[in-house]
Amino acid sequence: MNAETSLLNLKFESAAMLKARVQEYAKSEGFAVVTCNSNIRSLVLRCRHHGKSRNTRNLSDDGKQGTTKRKVVKMSMRTGCPWVLRATINFPYWSINEISGAHNHTSLGRNPMIYHQHRVLADDEYQKLDDYMSAKARNIVMYEALRNANGAPKMTMKVSGY
Numbered sequence: 001m002n003a004e005t006s007l008l009n010l011k012f013e014s015a016a017m018l019k020a021r022v023q024e025y026a027k028s029e030g031f032a033v034v035t036c037n038s039n040i041r042s043l044v045l046r047c048r049h050h051g052k053s054r055n056t057r058n059l060s061d062d063g064k065q066g067t068t069k070r071k072v073v074k075m076s077m078r079t080g081c082p083w084v085l086r087a088t089i090n091f092p093y094w095s096i097n098e099i100s101g102a103h104n105h106t107s108l109g110r111n112p113m114i115y116h117q118h119r120v121l122a123d124d125e126y127q128k129l130d131d132y133m134s135a136k137a138r139n140i141v142m143y144e145a146l147r148n149a150n151g152a153p154k155m156t157m158k159v160s161g162y
């Protein structure tokens with residue numbers, strides 16, 4: 001039985017618990033889920049790479065000075081990934097009815113630092129991180145960029161060699 005199949009056999013006391021469990025699974029697989037649709041009876045989760053891709057915008061460092069200005073690459077995280085999970089409540093428990101679609105992108109979560117920090121990042125921060133990774137930024141750059149309100153780094157440097 002694979003991981004997805006075993007998810008299908010679980011029952012949850014709430015949609016939030018279901019999503020949390022799926023998010024754990026997603027993390028272990030190197031992706032993350034977002035809520036696409038939810039109401040009191042059903043929940044649809046998709047891979048965060050779902051949806052139409054926007055145009056990729058490349059801002060290269062062809063500035064007048066020509067120089068050491070860091071190249072900024074902004075890439076869309078949307079790849080139209082078809083992965084989808086549908087869950088419904090069968091009172092009193094929530095369960096997953098369907099998981100379908102194969103991911104059409106490489107996973108981001110294999111970076112052990114990001115894997116570790118997955119849960120502390122808000123959506124927009126994850127997006128930022130995703131952009132950095134797409135731009136192949138070094139971890140130290142991401143580490144410096146993501147800070148709490150008090151200025152303390154949000155990520156911990158768990159991995160040596162970065």
Ligand SMILES: [Zn+2]
Nearest residue numbers: 047049081103
């Ligand atoms: Zn995906």
